[in-house]
Amino acid sequence: MREITYSEAIREAMSQEMRNNQDVFIMGEDIGVYGGAFGLTNGMIEEFGPERVRITPISEAAISGCAVGAAMTGMRPILEIQFSDFIMIAMDNIVNQAAKNRYMFGGKAKVPVVVRLPGGSGAGFAAQHSQSLEAWMTHVPGLKVVQPSNAYDAKGLMKAAIKDDNPVLFYEHKMLYPVKGEVPEEEYEIPLGKADIKKSGTDISIVATGIMVNRAMEAAAELENEGINVEVIDPRTLVPLDTETILESVKKTSRVLVVYEAVKRGGYGAEIASMIAESDAFDYLDAPIRRLGGVAAPIPYNPELEKAAVPQVNDIIKECRKLMNK
Amino acid sequence: MATEVVMPKLGATMEEGTIVSWLAQVGEVVEEGDAIAEVQTDKIVLEVEAETTGVLLKTLYDEGSTVKVQEVIAYLGEEGESVDGIDHKSFSASQAAAAEDSAIQERPFENPNKKRRTPAARKLAEANHIDLRRISGSGPKGRIQKNDVENYLVENTKKITPLAEKIAVDLGIDYKNVTGTGSNGKIVKADLLTSNPTNESHVQPAIQQGEKRVPFKGIRKVIADRMVQSANTAPHVTLTSEVDMTNCVRLRKELLPVIEKISGCRLSFNEIIFKATAHTLQRHPDINVSLDKNEIVYHTNVNVGMAVAVPNGLVVPVVKNANQMGLAALTEECKALGKRAREGKLLPEQMQNGTFTISNLGMYAVDGFTPIINQPESAILGVGTIKEKPVVINGEISIRSMMVLSLSFDHRIIDGAPAAAFITDLKETLENPFKLIV
Numbered sequence: 001m002r003e004i005t006y007s008e009a010i011r012e013a014m015s016q017e018m019r020n021n022q023d024v025f026i027m028g029e030d031i032g033v034y035g036g037a038f039g040l041t042n043g044m045i046e047e048f049g050p051e052r053v054r055i056t057p058i059s060e061a062a063i064s065g066c067a068v069g070a071a072m073t074g075m076r077p078i079l080e081i082q083f084s085d086f087i088m089i090a091m092d093n094i095v096n097q098a099a100k101n102r103y104m105f106g107g108k109a110k111v112p113v114v115v116r117l118p119g120g121s122g123a124g125f126a127a128q129h130s131q132s133l134e135a136w137m138t139h140v141p142g143l144k145v146v147q148p149s150n151a152y153d154a155k156g157l158m159k160a161a162i163k164d165d166n167p168v169l170f171y172e173h174k175m176l177y178p179v180k181g182e183v184p185e186e187e188y189e190i191p192l193g194k195a196d197i198k199k200s201g202t203d204i205s206i207v208a209t210g211i212m213v214n215r216a217m218e219a220a221a222e223l224e225n226e227g228i229n230v231e232v233i234d235p236r237t238l239v240p241l242d243t244e245t246i247l248e249s250v251k252k253t254s255r256v257l258v259v260y261e262a263v264k265r266g267g268y269g270a271e272i273a274s275m276i277a278e279s280d281a282f283d284y285l286d287a288p289i290r291r292l293g294g295v296a297a298p299i300p301y302n303p304e305l306e307k308a309a310v311p312q313v314n315d316i317i318k319e320c321r322k323l324m325n326k
Numbered sequence: 327m328a329t330e331v332v333m334p335k336l337g338a339t340m341e342e343g344t345i346v347s348w349l350a351q352v353g354e355v356v357e358e359g360d361a362i363a364e365v366q367t368d369k370i371v372l373e374v375e376a377e378t379t380g381v382l383l384k385t386l387y388d389e390g391s392t393v394k395v396q397e398v399i400a401y402l403g404e405e406g407e408s409v410d411g412i413d414h415k416s417f418s419a420s421q422a423a424a425a426e427d428s429a430i431q432e433r434p435f436e437n438p439n440k441k442r443r444t445p446a447a448r449k450l451a452e453a454n455h456i457d458l459r460r461i462s463g464s465g466p467k468g469r470i471q472k473n474d475v476e477n478y479l480v481e482n483t484k485k486i487t488p489l490a491e492k493i494a495v496d497l498g499i500d501y502k503n504v505t506g507t508g509s510n511g512k513i514v515k516a517d518l519l520t521s522n523p524t525n526e527s528h529v530q531p532a533i534q535q536g537e538k539r540v541p542f543k544g545i546r547k548v549i550a551d552r553m554v555q556s557a558n559t560a561p562h563v564t565l566t567s568e569v570d571m572t573n574c575v576r577l578r579k580e581l582l583p584v585i586e587k588i589s590g591c592r593l594s595f596n597e598i599i600f601k602a603t604a605h606t607l608q609r610h611p612d613i614n615v616s617l618d619k620n621e622i623v624y625h626t627n628v629n630v631g632m633a634v635a636v637p638n639g640l641v642v643p644v645v646k647n648a649n650q651m652g653l654a655a656l657t658e659e660c661k662a663l664g665k666r667a668r669e670g671k672l673l674p675e676q677m678q679n680g681t682f683t684i685s686n687l688g689m690y691a692v693d694g695f696t697p698i699i700n701q702p703e704s705a706i707l708g709v710g711t712i713k714e715k716p717v718v719i720n721g722e723i724s725i726r727s728m729m730v731l732s733l734s735f736d737h738r739i740i741d742g743a744p745a746a747a748f749i750t751d752l753k754e755t756l757e758n759p760f761k762l763i764v
Contacts, residue, residue, distance in 0.1 A: 254444075254446050254472060282445050283445050283446065283448075283449040284445065284446050284449070285444055285445045285446055286444045286445075286446035286447065286471055286472040286473075287444060287465075287471075325464070325465055325466065325471070
């Protein structure tokens with residue numbers, strides 16, 4: 001099958017939906033001729049013109065308000081926030097408006113907006129451009145939160161996000177943009193709220209999000225040589241969360257490691273761990289539920305320290321050995 | 327205010343009790359007088375009753391836990407009431423002062439009733455009714471892991487051969503109490519026969535097509551295999567001897583009312599023959615033997631089994647130390663065992679450790695026969711019917727009560743001469759029963 005990058009897959013999903021539906025348009029800073037900070041929208045202004053590829057001023061407050069308003073009046077905007085860190089400036093529009101309006105208008109209004117959010121560390125962008133703050137959004141009822149880990153999922157999830165009538169926060173990982181994967185040219189959707197078992201195993205269930213899925217897969221291959229058979233689960237969407245797939249896996253393996261890039265304290269992995277502890281899968285646990293997350297520090301600029309701040313393949317391997325009492 | 331439920335002191339010597347089961351679930355409403363839990367002391371199982379009406383808020387111990395008397399085991403109260411703040415380690419008010427010292431000392435240690443274990447280990451242990459306190463944990467800080475429970479299960483599961491297990495299931499035998507004689511105490515097929523009273527409901531008639539067909543299985547199959555095994559391994563020789571029972575007939579007539587008065591049981595010839603056989607066996611240790619692999623075992627006890635016909639088969643309850651029993655006790659014992667056998671209520675230990683067997687067909691029109699030895703014993707006595715016959719004594723014909731004894735013995739370890747000496751001695755004892763007094 002054809003291989004394309006993660007960013008090409010997202011662009012393909014947006015372009016296909018824009019061809020299918022005149023109401024879909026994209027907006028954001030430098031997304032026109034420049035192609036966006038990460039070149040993701042390259043070539044889109046040429047195909048769709050400036051009416052549907054709208055270059056905005058550098059004001060996340062203004063452009064998020066624009067997007068929410070456009071969505072409420074019948075459009076289906078896709079808003080690019082250049083770095084997910086900047087969503088703080090758009091917080092009121094997203095949390096107080098986008099998340100609430102469908103509810104407060106008794107369903108007469110809907111807010112079908114997709115907010116694209118490049119996140120994560122590893123590119124040397126330092127403390128204000130490298131965060132993973134998705135947990136803040138998962139806390140707000142009314143918002144859906146998506147976090148694809150590969151090109152195939154990114155395309156299918158983006159199409160589902162665009163078609164969803166609720167605000168969807170689409171967290172992309174900068175370090176995954178150039179990673180290629182097999183992606184069919186035809187249209188397909190991956191429903192929001194359906195986890196994927198990336199590798200099945202019997203000894204430990206690793207529930208990983210975003211780029212950590214890829215690191216967990218590397219760790220799993222290493223651990224295979226040691227006779228530890230790891231199952232890797234990618235929830236793909238944090239809200240809604242596919243609890244069933246996770247719990248079935250836990251019942252099978254009896255051990256869980258939750259891996260996420262965000263700061264461990266208060267990260268979404270804590271929600272996953274709590275959900276497991278409260279469920280009837282508790283009775284199957286043969287070890288405490290473990291979390292592996294980022295250290296509670298700003299992401300450092302120094303590349304070595306930057307790596308040390310978030311879980312790496314080796315950290316996952318060590319944690320798995322501990323879980324197996326090895 | 328929550329009410330404490332304490333481990334009751336059910337006897338003067340009772341110091342602790344075991345919670346057998348919780349009869350009420352947490353959250354359940356119980357009325358005053360309702361049973362909350364079943365508690366076992368060293369003597370008896372009793373129910374703990376609610377002293378007030380309320381909701382069972384919390385239970386402090388798992389089933390199987392042993393708890394000191396007067397210690398709080400649960401709380402009753404109003405729905406929604408929290409008892410989490412209460413320090414349940416403290417005893418009820420009346421005991422609080424006395425217990426204070428020990429409670430203070432206990433606090434630094436972990437609660438021995440609650441071992442560190444994973445949820446999976448706890449669940450597996452519960453499903454198999456295992457007390458986790460018996461298991462040592464291999465995880466961090468001695469935490470019991472699931473595989474610790476699995477290993478415990480493997481080590482402590484009763485070992486049984488697949489064939490024996492199938493027979494046990496077919497017959498509905500609970501083999502937990504059966505003593506295994508195979509390697510490492512493994513239960514083999516033969517152990518089940520000696521331990522199992524028959525149960526006629528286990529033979530299921532097949533669909534009748536002109537003739538009745540019954541599956542050849544269960545106790546029938548076990549008996550069959552044992553008979554074949556005995557007949558094929560032990561070279562059987564059977565000696566017969568006709569015994570003049572006239573004196574025994576007289577003895578029985580005279581003792582009948584005496585023994586009936588003592589034991590309430592009617593003396594029969596069976597017990598007189600039993601007594602005489604046990605008495606004679608004691609003087610012939612070379613008959614009271616077994617072959618155990620490479621060794622001949624000379625038994626010190628004289629344990630005499632009696633073959634009892636039961637519906638669908640045959641069982642052999644054993645009278646232990648029959649040589650040491652008087653006729654009254656022997657009569658009582660034989661009648662009791664016979665009754666239990668026919669009712670299918672024999673206990674495994676009542677069928678074990680026989681050293682010799684008597685098969686009495688005297689109630690039928692049988693003179694003599696060739697009994698098959700009940701392995702691992704080495705000899706068996708067949709008893710025929712008593713009938714009056716003309717007999718020549720001192721050149722004169724007189725009418726006497728005659729009976730044929732048939733002694734089968736295993737020629738591997740018993741030769742003809744000692745067997746003949748035994749049956750001769752037995753014959754003389756029965757013909758002159760006063761010898762039993764000696």
